[in-house]
Amino acid sequence: MKIAFVGKGGSGKTTLSALFIRHLAAAGRPVLAVDADINQHLGPALGLTDDQSAALPSLGAQLPGIKEYLRGSNPLIRSAEEMIKTTPPGRGSRLLRIVEENPVYAACARPIPLDEGSVRLLATGAFTEEDLGVACYHSKVGAVELLLNHLVDGRDEYVVTDMTAGSDSFASGLFTRFDLTFLVAEPTRKGVSVYRQYRDYARDFGVRLRVVGNKVQGQEDLDFLRREVGEDLLTAFGHSDWVRRLEQGAQPPLRALESANRAVLDELRAAADAAHDLRDPRRYTEQAVHFHLRNAESWANAKVGIDLATQVDPDFVLGDEPAAAGAAA
Numbered sequence: 621m622k623i624a625f626v627g628k629g630g631s632g633k634t635t636l637s638a639l640f641i642r643h644l645a646a647a648g649r650p651v652l653a654v655d656a657d658i659n660q661h662l663g664p665a666l667g668l669t670d671d672q673s674a675a676l677p678s679l680g681a682q683l684p685g686i687k688e689y690l691r692g693s694n695p696l697i698r699s700a701e702e703m704i705k706t707t708p709p710g711r712g713s714r715l716l717r718i719v720e721e722n723p724v725y726a727a728c729a730r731p732i733p734l735d736e737g738s739v740r741l742l743a744t745g746a747f748t749e750e751d752l753g754v755a756c757y758h759s760k761v762g763a764v765e766l767l768l769n770h771l772v773d774g775r776d777e778y779v780v781t782d783m784t785a786g787s788d789s790f791a792s793g794l795f796t797r798f799d800l801t802f803l804v805a806e807p808t809r810k811g812v813s814v815y816r817q818y819r820d821y822a823r824d825f826g827v828r829l830r831v832v833g834n835k836v837q838g839q840e841d842l843d844f845l846r847r848e849v850g851e852d853l854l855t856a857f858g859h860s861d862w863v864r865r866l867e868q869g870a871q872p873p874l875r876a877l878e879s880a881n882r883a884v885l886d887e888l889r890a891a892a893d894a895a896h897d898l899r900d901p902r903r904y905t906e907q908a909v910h911f912h913l914r915n916a917e918s919w920a921n922a923k924v925g926i927d928l929a930t931q932v933d934p935d936f937v938l939g940d941e942p943a944a945a946g947a948a949a
Contacts, residue, residue, distance in 0.1 A: 621892050622768060622779045622797060627804035628814040629785035632834040635863055636804050637782040638665035642874050643885040644778050645737030650719045653732070654781040655743040656764045656794070662782045663741060666732050667871055678745025679763035682727050686763060689723050690714050690770045696931045703931075704920045705762030706793060706912035708905065709770045710933025716770050718777040724767070735873045742767075761794060768797040769908050772938065775896050793911025795821065796904075800828045800895040802888065805849065807833060807841035812848040819852065825907065828898070830854040830891055832884070855887040901939030908938070 625637035634657070644651045655662035663673030679686070687700035687707075694712035697703060709715060716724060729740040744761050761784065773779060781798070795801070803818055805811045815831055822829045833845045833856030845853050862877045877885075909932050916928035 621775075621777070621799045621896055622771070622773060622781070623892050624781045624783050624795070624798040624801045625804060626783045626795075626801060626814075626818060627785065627834075628806075628810065631785075631804045631806055631811060631814075632857070633785070633802075633804040634661045634665050634782050635866070636802070636832060636834060636857060637780055638662060639863075639874075639877070639881075640802075640885060640888050641666065641739055641780050642734055642736065643882075643889065644780070645734050645739050646874055647889075648737060650777045651737075651739040652718050652729070652779045653739045653741045654764055654767075654779060655741065656761050656781050657784045658744060658761075659785075660743060660745075663732075663743065665866070666739070666741065667734065668732065673743075676730055676741065676743045676745075677728050679728050679742055679767075680745045682724075683763050683766075685727060686724055686766065690716075690766065694933075696933055702924050702926060702928070703766070704912075704915060704924065704928065705765045706769070706908065706915045706920075707766065707928070707931055708908045708912050708933070708936075709938055710931070710936045713770060715772050715938070716767060718771070718773050718779065735871070736875070761792070765792060765794045765797060768794070769938070775893075778892070793907065793914075796825050796827060796907045796911070798827070799899050800830065800892055802854075802891075803829055803831050803852075804834050805831050805845065806835050807844045812845070815849060815852070826903070828895055832857060832888065835859070854891055855884050857881055857884050902937050904939075905937045 625633045627633035641651055641653050653662060660673060663676060664670060684700060687703040690713060691697045691700055691703060692712050692714035694710050696710050697707065716722060725740065729742050732739050732741050744764060771779065803815050805815050819829060829852060831849045831852045832854055836842055836856040836858050842856055845856065858880060860878055860881050862872050865872050913929055920928050
């Protein structure tokens with residue numbers, strides 16, 4: 621399953637995504653964790669020091685190699701230089717799987733040992749001095765979109781992505797690349813404002829969205845969220861001394877997390893697993909093509925110098941069935 625965590629800055633989306641990642645790893649599930657927020661807080665939330673997090677390889681810096689690998693022998697893509705962030709796979713493209721070794725993971729992913737289990741972490745990379753004034757964060761997260769367009773995942777395998785704060789992710793097609801999106805919202809007016817923006821965008825593209833209340837301190841907070849969010853509210857994470865210790869730099873074991881909050885993680889996993897049966901590989905592929913054509917027409921054709929619509933393989937569908945898997949050979 622491809623799962624995203626979104627929310628306004630300070631909502632706790634990174635903390636909850638890290639907890640969910642730990643929860644899955646503790647259950648022995650394969651997890652690929654992706655930090656798609658240029659503020660790069662997921663590594664520390666998973667136990668890395670600031671120096672270790674800063675030393676993570678940047679997906680953006682490895683983009684030429686990533687494109688060359690994913691291009692494979694696809695006859696519709698003549699060179700890696702003609703690939704953009706939305707380039708869809710086709711017959712001959714190399715597809716990624718969560719449980720495998722490949723040059724992309726070797727260059728970009730790093731294993732993160734946890735107190736229960738382990739995960740592989742990919743990071744977009746933070747802004748550098750060279751980026752200031754000449755690049756936007758979309759140049760960083762574009763690598764994530766390209767990877768998800770080429771990734772085949774199955775039941776009980778998880779990609780968990782900590783997205784950029786706010787509604788900025790709607791500036792690209794990345795928000796459609798997930799089976800389920802958890803929107804983390806505090807019980808405040810500002811907390812639910814991002815939900816309203818996300819809900820309206822998501823509805824247009826059939827994005828499955830569930831709200832996770834955070835920093836909920838009592839019944840009044842819960843009632844507020846139910847009133848503002850309605851049936852989209854899945855569950856609520858309450859006060860946590862465990863999280864406070866984590867934010868202070870300690871590394872408490874996951875088994876010490878409050879039982880009520882562990883139950884919330886169980887609810888998140890149940891919702892994620894249920895989303896697997898609702899996935900539509902053809903629609904997923906069609907949305908990738910839709911955003912690729914939009915990008916091609918608006919800027920990429922002029923930049924690359926060709927009609928990028930010619931990269932679309934009309935007979936290819938990305939999915940986890942054997943026919944799609946065979947296309948990666």
